[in-house]
Amino acid sequence: MPTTKPTNVSVDDFLATVTDDRRRTDSQAVCALLRELTGTEPRMWGASMVGFGRQPYTTADGKSHEWFAIGFAPRKAALTLYGLTYDDSNADLLARLGPHTTGKGCLYVKRFDAVDHDVLAELITRSWELNHRP
Template sequence: MTAPTGQPVEEFLAAVPNESRRADAQRLIALMREVTGEEPVMWGPSIIGFGRYHYRYDSGREGDSALAGFSPRKQHLVVYLVGGFEDRYASALARLGPHKTGKGCLYLKSLDRVDLAVLRELVDRSARVHKGVDRASS
């Protein structure tokens, strides 16, 4: 289970070898800070998270996770969103720009190629679902 580590975010970012990936990470930090009202915290060795929410699965498994978060990986920026976002927010994804999706993950090559207003909408709506404020599926 991933948990906050106490490692300084700036220290982690300084070790990201790709300069454009570091710049995109700084832009995502600003976007997620604004959307969530939370400061960035390292979750595990490579996820920058904002805020916290508690989850409980039907199986009984439960825990805490970041309300919003991302990881500046070598091949992509990985933005973590609410599970099922591909169906839940299909219309927004159609407006986003080049991306790939996986289970709860949005993979972006570069922020310069996507619509940041749409990305902000996706992060905001995902965080609202995690908070239990938004259960809409449009």
């Protein structure tokens, strides 16, 4: 992660290039939801991650880097949301979310329309308040 940096590429232009119709539509919907809930504009991080806000990130070697507070990437296998499940957090909300899987700090959603959007909004809001450092 530390080598991934913010860029000046347009997020909307990037999302328009997502070739799978469902993944593009889902990504645009998630981006709109994150804009609304965070009150901030997204920024591209590297070639394929969309980030909101910022937070310090310390690597195993003790070096500190800037990272986004929450974000997402339209991956082929699933829409990947970052910053919502750190340290096995938010289990109460994840239990009510609907079909998903998790990884270290990542939430994987195959179909945006299959998850409970109210629960997702609560998860995003909680994670934003915890992670974002103005």
